[in-house]
Amino acid sequence: MTNLKDKRILLGVTGSIAAYKAADLASRLTQGGAHVDVILTRAAEGFISPLSFQSLTGKKAFTDKELWGGEAHVLHVGLGHTADLLLIAPCTANTLAKLAQGQANDLLSITALAAQCPTMVAPAMDVGMYEHPATQENVRILQERDVYFAGPGEGRMASGLVGKGRMVEPAELIGHIRCVLGIGGKLAGKxxxxxxxxxxxxxxxxxxxxxxxxxxxxxxxxxxxxxxxxxxxxxxxxxxxxxxxxxxxxxxxxxxxxxxxxxxxxxxxxxxxxxxxxxxxxxxxxxxxxxxxxxxxxxxxxxxxxxxxxxxxxxxxxxxxxxxxxxxxxxxxxxxxxxxxxxxxxxxxxxxxxxxxxxxxxxxxxxxxxxxxxxxxxxxxxxxxxxxxxxxxxxxxxxxxxxxx
Missing domain, CATH: 3.40.50.10300 (CoaB-like)
Structure with missing residues (x-):
């Protein structure tokens, strides 16, 4: 996976049972040669620990506790300005709404506003939540801002319902990431x-x-x-x-x-x-x-x-x-x-x-x-x-x- 080598991927993890897939994704990206920084929301910490990501990436995983900590002069600016891609996976309905409305009340949403790289989201939510008009309007707004959507896929949800809303699998997400990182490559326009x-x-x-x-x-x-x-x-x-x-x-x-x-x-x-x-x-x-x-x-x-x-x-x-x-x-x-x-x-x-x-x-x-x-x-x-x-x-x-x- 050559175009992943030495790329800086900023991985945002939000509060969804699909957070376990993010751990697999972080591991795959790291094995592919990427430098992966992880930001977990408070809700994400209820599903998976920062230590899990630190073990997989070899780098400290950030939470809201570090928002004004000593990791950088202004942490969210440092993370947002050095990344080649901001990927939020899984991305909940709440986080989609924050991104669409420009809210900035935690480390991940603040960093998203500061980021100067392409943004990709991998939605993960129940069927009704994804199909709700409010969510669909947020999707439309973000697509108009050139936010790249990977999924969601269709299948069985944690609720037992079947439909569209599953986070796509890590192997497929890698394909989306490679596609976005290829933009502007040596054969761009060919x-x-x-x-x-x-x-x-x-x-x-x-x-x-x-x-x-x-x-x-x-x-x-x-x-x-x-x-x-x-x-x-x-x-x-x-x-x-x-x-x-x-x-x-x-x-x-x-x-x-x-x-x-x-x-x-x-x-x-x-x-x-x-x-x-x-x-x-x-x-x-x-x-x-x-x-x-x-x-x-x-x-x-x-x-x-x-x-x-x-x-x-x-x-x-x-x-x-x-x-x-x-x-x-x-x-x-x-x-x-x-x-x-x-x-x-x-x-x-x-x-x-x-x-x-x-x-x-x-x-x-x-x-x-x-x-x-x-x-x-x-x-x-x-x-x-x-x-x-x-x-x-x-x-x-x-x-x-x-x-x-």
């Missing part, structure tokens, strides 16, 4: 289209031809692009992976689906990264009904599937074709030869080549070992590393390519 996963070419209504691509590298690229502030469109085949918060997800099942989605998203795009494993072949005919064993072994004839990169290469460079196009070459033999041929024939700016016969990298795994081949003949071999680290390097190279085009 439109990046990324494909991910393995296509599924149907044989009949229940069977299809696919490949071993998990989509992990494509999703890592999408997250890294969001972290860098880009406007991301993720074109993905069906997968169990969760798309990064902040990326626009377009589902595509077949090679034809991917082609149509790429062409639609690429107009005006700054970069296209084709990380998806698009089928080279597909059944010539798709059976309208499920093929039955009793009818014997079917004879399946294949034909060439649409070549997405070839179509992109044929687009007019000044109108429809992205400024930078990156391809992937997953090969089991003649890696550099095949990758170089694809780089040239598809008119790519960069191709990422990986040997799929390697046992410690590639399909289904969290790590990758690749070679970057550039149109100018330059090559860069990357040692085994996480797919997210690979993604960050690829995006750094795209940043350079965009500067030079």
């Amino acid at each position: 439109k990046i289209v990324i494909t991910a996963g393995g296509t599924q070419e149907p044989i009949d209504p229940v069977r299809f031809i696919t490949n071993r691509s998990s989509g992990k590298q494509g999703y890592a690229l999408a997250q890294a692009a969001v972290d860098a502030g880009a406007e991301v469109t993720l074109i993905s085949t069906p997968t169990a992976l969760l798309p990064p918060i902040g990326a626009r997800l377009v589902l595509a099942r077949t090679a034809q689906d991917v082609l149509e989605a790429v062409l639609a998203a690429s107009t005006g795009a700054d970069a296209l990264i084709m990380a998806a494993a698009v089928a080279d072949f597909r059944p010539t005919k798709v059976a309208g009904k499920k093929l039955k064993k009793r009818d014997g072994i079917p004879q399946i004839t294949l034909e060439a599937a649409p070549d997405v990169l070839k179509k992109v290469a044929s687009l007019k460079a000044d109108a429809e074709r992205p400024r930078v196009v990156v391809g992937f070459a997953a090969e089991s033999r003649d890696l550099l030869k095949n990758a170089s041929e694809k780089l040239s024939s598809k008119k790519l700016d960069l191709i990422v080549a990986n040997d799929i016969s390697a046992e410690d990298a590639g399909f289904d795994l969290d790590d990758n070992r690749v070679i970057l081949l550039f149109a100018d003949g330059k090559q860069e071999k990357l040692s085994l590393r996480s797919k997210f680290e690979v993604a960050e390097i690829i995006l750094s190279q795209i940043e350079i390519l965009l500067e030079n085009t």
Whole structure:
């Protein structure tokens, strides 16, 4: 979680049973390299102790007792002026009202007024409280002031009621935080289209031809692009992976689906990264009904599937074709030869080549070992590393390519 490293997160915790989630969140942020300062309201202390947060962050957690203490000349100003993000999670209806009306009667609300960084809230309250017109008006006011809302989610409440009002889970909150911290990043204002996963070419209504691509590298690229502030469109085949918060997800099942989605998203795009494993072949005919064993072994004839990169290469460079196009070459033999041929024939700016016969990298795994081949003949071999680290390097190279085009 590179864009969390060395960031100063000011975490406000208010009086909700969801305060236990804030402890998990503080731990995750700290493990991600962030410096986390915690402010607990008096009501929050009824659910969780300051010592819990101090144990997880390695830093003193603040309460109203320190409002005029000796931690800083004026504590709330010191905290508010040094933070990269003010996050209030959980945020009760009462705290939403304070923020909307500019009240300042405790350390957290005073600090919120003094803060000069983006503010994010993760609401947590019962269904009726969140839906109440007064709360909804406060939400509207805060949204107009560019306060970022993460949630609330839907589910069962402590009251036993089911509906909207649950604080979103810490893992999802991390995604929202990364999205906000990415604003103004090195790819801010850039439109990046990324494909991910393995296509599924149907044989009949229940069977299809696919490949071993998990989509992990494509999703890592999408997250890294969001972290860098880009406007991301993720074109993905069906997968169990969760798309990064902040990326626009377009589902595509077949090679034809991917082609149509790429062409639609690429107009005006700054970069296209084709990380998806698009089928080279597909059944010539798709059976309208499920093929039955009793009818014997079917004879399946294949034909060439649409070549997405070839179509992109044929687009007019000044109108429809992205400024930078990156391809992937997953090969089991003649890696550099095949990758170089694809780089040239598809008119790519960069191709990422990986040997799929390697046992410690590639399909289904969290790590990758690749070679970057550039149109100018330059090559860069990357040692085994996480797919997210690979993604960050690829995006750094795209940043350079965009500067030079």
